[in-house]
Amino acid sequence: MYHSIPSVQNIYSFVxxxxxxxxxxxxxxxxxxxxxxxxxxxxxxxxxxxxxxxxYLHEIGIKRGDCIALAFTNSxxxxxxxxxxxxxxxxxxxxxxxxxIQEVYEYKIRTTQSRYLIIQKNLHENIKLPEIKSVSIKIFxxxxxxxxxxxxxxxxxxxxxxxILFTSGTTGNPKGAQLSLQNLLTNADGVRQWLDIKSNxxxxxxxxxxxxxxxxxCLSLLLSEGTIVVPPAYSNxxxxxxxxxxxxxxxxxxxxxxxxxxxxxxxxxxxxxxxxLNRIQIGSAPVIAxxxxxxxxxxxxxxxxxxxxxxxxxxxxGVPISLxxxxxxxxxxxxSIGTAMSWADVQILDKEGNQIQKENEEGELVVxxxxxxxxxxxxxxxxxxxxxxxxxxxxxxxxxxxKFFFLKGRKKEIIIKGGVNISPVAVENRLxxxxxxxxxxxVIGVPDNRYGEEVAVxxxxxxxxxxxxxxxxxxxILRSKNSFIGSYETPKxxxxxxxxxxxxxxxxxxxxxxxxxxxxxxxxxRL
Numbered sequence: 001m002y003h004s005i006p007s008v009q010n011i012y013s014f015v016x017x018x019x020x021x022x023x024x025x026x027x028x029x030x031x032x033x034x035x036x037x038x039x040x041x042x043x044x045x046x047x048x049x050x051x052x053x054x055x056y057l058h059e060i061g062i063k064r065g066d067c068i069a070l071a072f073t074n075s076x077x078x079x080x081x082x083x084x085x086x087x088x089x090x091x092x093x094x095x096x097x098x099x100x101i102q103e104v105y106e107y108k109i110r111t112t113q114s115r116y117l118i119i120q121k122n123l124h125e126n127i128k129l130p131e132i133k134s135v136s137i138k139i140f141x142x143x144x145x146x147x148x149x150x151x152x153x154x155x156x157x158x159x160x161x162x163x164i165l166f167t168s169g170t171t172g173n174p175k176g177a178q179l180s181l182q183n184l185l186t187n188a189d190g191v192r193q194w195l196d197i198k199s200n201x202x203x204x205x206x207x208x209x210x211x212x213x214x215x216x217x218c219l220s221l222l223l224s225e226g227t228i229v230v231p232p233a234y235s236n237x238x239x240x241x242x243x244x245x246x247x248x249x250x251x252x253x254x255x256x257x258x259x260x261x262x263x264x265x266x267x268x269x270x271x272x273x274x275x276x277l278n279r280i281q282i283g284s285a286p287v288i289a290x291x292x293x294x295x296x297x298x299x300x301x302x303x304x305x306x307x308x309x310x311x312x313x314x315x316x317x318g319v320p321i322s323l324x325x326x327x328x329x330x331x332x333x334x335x336s337i338g339t340a341m342s343w344a345d346v347q348i349l350d351k352e353g354n355q356i357q358k359e360n361e362e363g364e365l366v367v368x369x370x371x372x373x374x375x376x377x378x379x380x381x382x383x384x385x386x387x388x389x390x391x392x393x394x395x396x397x398x399x400x401x402x403k404f405f406f407l408k409g410r411k412k413e414i415i416i417k418g419g420v421n422i423s424p425v426a427v428e429n430r431l432x433x434x435x436x437x438x439x440x441x442x443v444i445g446v447p448d449n450r451y452g453e454e455v456a457v458x459x460x461x462x463x464x465x466x467x468x469x470x471x472x473x474x475x476x477i478l479r480s481k482n483s484f485i486g487s488y489e490t491p492k493x494x495x496x497x498x499x500x501x502x503x504x505x506x507x508x509x510x511x512x513x514x515x516x517x518x519x520x521x522x523x524x525x526r527l
Contacts, residue, residue, distance in 0.1 A: 012087035019047035035245030052143035053084035058152040064089035067114040089155035094210035168423035176377035187313035187371035188219035190341040204251040216314035254419040284419035286452040307337035415445035437470040446521040456493035493524035
């Protein structure tokens, strides 16, 4: 039975209300890499820290409507600053401090017209500061706890743009999805209902807080008046130690984490009597059904697959937690992405984008509802008749009177590696900057047990080039740290071929889908 929450108009005001009725309940907990508890913020502490965050933002000059770029690792400070900024009507632009290269930092800041860049103190030496004159750069260490009653005006209207997240498209530059606070709260409440999250739940943050997954899940726990546990980062070797020591009951993972933990069964067995984790959400990247079945058989913790995108503020569908064990296993075996969230109108459109498909008829998944973004910066087309075009191909089946959805593949050419979108065109352009010997480069995704997909590249070299030496030179640059391409986007598989062997359309366009079919992973050499 789902418990309802009052309509939330302002996060700061909502936190103040919780702090009055449950001041001592844990809101945010930090832990070390091995899961040892470090700080425990009660809801009263959270309200106080949000007050100081509002004062901090006000004092450095931030006003309603301003965009603020935030360069932080996973931390409670990032959550508190974001929630405070949204409460005063400002927009946050989280940066990926691990994978973004300098060119991408500057692109995101310029595209959003961010007036401020706030950098976590321990990161400012690692990040080359953008050379953008219109941006005020602040190095953040901690909130001042000096007594002050000066607060900025709060905005009690959740329809303002709260968050801009960049997601890679088929073009070279990432696209900025504009998400209102209403979008975020709608999806967070849908996730809360879906997984029946309550005030006695503890959620472990495994994924980056600049990603929509952790952003929305943290809001779900806040709406439920539950507890968010923030480790320094996901740890392959310490996952079960973190789960045990922090007493979490729920978490969200991607295929790469699932794959990792299948080799840590002994650690689980040694700690399982103290483990309270009772449900895990998985998604944000292709899930391998066999791995999911092995995980459930090994750890006896149910996995609930969900589907969605940054543009929909996270989940659009999810496998219900109320299914019988038999039907749940069947849905895992068949890799179902579940049924539509309570807010979502999900349909399947035909190839022409005109006709809504019937049961078992394939087409593109489209979605409409209050969690769908306002649009991209630059107003790049993304909708038809009010439906957001996901670019994913699938179908539905009626099972026990419910419409269950299944994915077949992607209409778009995006590579999703461990939940992170990678643009093939962007990687191709960067490879050409690295090597002047490359005539043409075509980046595709190949299957990978850990990440779901890994980056591979097919290379056509310029005439009169020693292709063997050119390949070695390219690999040597990619193995070393360089300023052109991040390690996560760096191809791990390589194949040289003649230009005349590229599969092309009648108009000369190279068909990437056929590249993937004609050149399987086994034909590539590794980095």
